[in-house]
Amino acid sequence: TIRIARESWQWYLTLGFTVFSTLLFFAMTFWQEGRxxxxxxxxxxxxxxxxxxxxxPVGLDSIESWFHDPDKVRIIESEVRDYEERVQETARALDQKHRLEEKINELNSQTQNSKK
Known part of the structure; x- marks a missing residue:
């Protein structure tokens, strides 16, 4: 086994590097959370x-000021989520309507072809 004496400069370098790396890791983690x-x-x-x-531009300034209040951010976020859900629901309903119309047209064309 290799042992490094406490009096050795390598031991202090390793300890310093470990402490620096740990501090850097935590600093980067907190910075990333903010980002x-x-x-x-x-x-x-x-x-x-x-x-x-x-x-x-005036409305943009208003919105920027709203986002300094965490309670207002939560309210706006819930409004946006509700709106997005309604848009997705409408899109699904329209898609289903178009598929049903295609089916009806297909069935109508089949019945017209069978009558001939």
Whole structure:
């Protein structure tokens, strides 16, 4: 086995590198958490603007001020989620309607062909 004496500079270098790496890891983790939150809030802002078919510069300033209040962010986020769910539900209903119309047209053409 290889042992490093405590008096050796290598031991202090290893200990310093370990402490530095640990601190860097935690600093990067906290920084990344903040970046993820910023991205989430930006995504909510984007969908909120789309929900209202765009806004003017004054409205953008208002939205920016709203997002400083965490309670307001939660309310806006729930509004955006509800809107997105309604849009998806409408899209599914329209898709189902178009498929039913295609089936009806197909059945009508089959009945007309069988009558001839």
């Amino acid at each position: 993820i939150e910023q991205c989430r809030i930006s995504d909510i802002k984007y969908h909120y603007i789309l929900m209202h078919n765009g806004i003017n």
